[in-house]
Amino acid sequence: DTTVKQNPRYKLARVGKPVNLICSQTMNHDTMYWYQKKPNQAPKLLLFYYDKILNREADTFEKFQSSRPNNSFCSLYIGSAGLEYSAMYLCASSRPGGGNTGQLYFGEGSKLTVL
Amino acid sequence: TQTVSQSDAHVTVFEGDSVELRCNYSYGGSIYLSWYIQHHGRGLQFLLKYYSGNPVVQGVNGFEAEFSKSDSSFHLRKASVHWSDSAVYFCAVRRPNYNVLYFGSGTKLTVEP
Numbered sequence: 001d002t003t004v005k006q007n008p009r010y011k012l013a014r015v016g017k018p019v020n021l022i023c024s025q026t027m028n029h030d031t032m033y034w035y036q037k038k039p040n041q042a043p044k045l046l047l048f049y050y051d052k053i054l055n056r057e058a059d060t061f062e063k064f065q066s067s068r069p070n071n072s073f074c075s076l077y078i079g080s081a082g083l084e085y086s087a088m089y090l091c092a093s094s095r096p097g098g099g100n101t102g103q104l105y106f107g108e109g110s111k112l113t114v115l
Numbered sequence: 116t117q118t119v120s121q122s123d124a125h126v127t128v129f130e131g132d133s134v135e136l137r138c139n140y141s142y143g144g145s146i147y148l149s150w151y152i153q154h155h156g157r158g159l160q161f162l163l164k165y166y167s168g169n170p171v172v173q174g175v176n177g178f179e180a181e182f183s184k185s186d187s188s189f190h191l192r193k194a195s196v197h198w199s200d201s202a203v204y205f206c207a208v209r210r211p212n213y214n215v216l217y218f219g220s221g222t223k224l225t226v227e228p
Contacts, residue, residue: 004158031214040124042220043159043205050213090159094214102147102166102214106158 004107006091011112013085019078021110023091032074033104034066035090043090049074081114088112117142117208121219129227130198136191136222138180138206147209148189149216150180154202162204165189176200201226 007022023032031050035043047056049068056064063085065077078085088111092104118141128134140148149164163174170182180191189206203223207216 033215035218040220042119042218045215045217048213048215055213092159102164102209103149103161104151104159104214104216106151106160108156108158 004091004093004105006089006107006110008110009108011110013081013112013114015082015114016080019081019085019112019114021076021089021091021112023074023076023107024072025093025105026072027093027095027105028071029093029105030071030096031094032068033092033094034064034074034076035092036060037088037090037109038086046076081112083114086112086114117210117217119206119208119217119219121204121206121222123222124220125223125225127225127227128196131195132226133194134192134196134200134224136204136206136224138189138191138219139187140189140206140208141187142208144211146182146184148180148182149207149209150174150178150189150191151205151207151218152202153205153221159205162191196224196226198226198228200224 004025013019033048034046037043046060068074088109090109091107094104120139147166150162151159153159165172165182173179203221205221206219
């Protein structure tokens with residue numbers, strides 16, 4: 001089963017409230033990623049876990065938190081949502097070393113709307 | 116810094132037509148380029164990749180892409196499109212450390228009957 005599952009698929013949040021998005025995969029992939037996708041823009045890498053090591057992009061360092069309690073799960077946490085956080089959040093995973101193709105396996109996304 | 120540019124936000128063709136979706140990259144190191152497809156409401160799915168060797172690479176469903184170092188391009192092509200090819204296509208370049216991809220903004224392909 002080469003699927004990545006994301007919950008919830010749709011999330012409505014109030015400005016200033018926290019948001020927690022969940023991602024899971026059962027492929028024993030060592031790397032899990034979170035991207036932010038806004039309409040007509042490229043998916044933007046927020047952070048990724050290589051095994052237990054969290055790597056955050058410099059320009060999103062302060063805005064997003066994440067945890068990976070075990071190999072299969074990864075969360076994305078926003079402490080205080082702002083309107084600018086409204087977006088689709090894409091979770092992905094990849095095999096150790098990227099495998100033969102280096103491909104990422106994506107979930108269907110979690111659409112966050114902040115009001 | 117790795118960047119990817121997809122100049123066409125929308126492309127519309129008729130079923131049976133050929134199509135080329137353009138991708139230009141900016142990166143001076145070892146090249147790893149790939150294409151992904153996203154059907155409406157679905158996650159991104161891997162189509163094909165280029166890392167080395169033959170600059171023309173084959174992917175699933177009749178797609179192919181050609182790498183050109185001189186043009187800094189990695190255009191995606193299909194000889195005869197089907198309505199089911201309607202989707203958004205993303206080009207990506209990989210960062211050398213870790214398996215991290217940076218994507219272009221995507222090209223929405225619409226195949227008319």
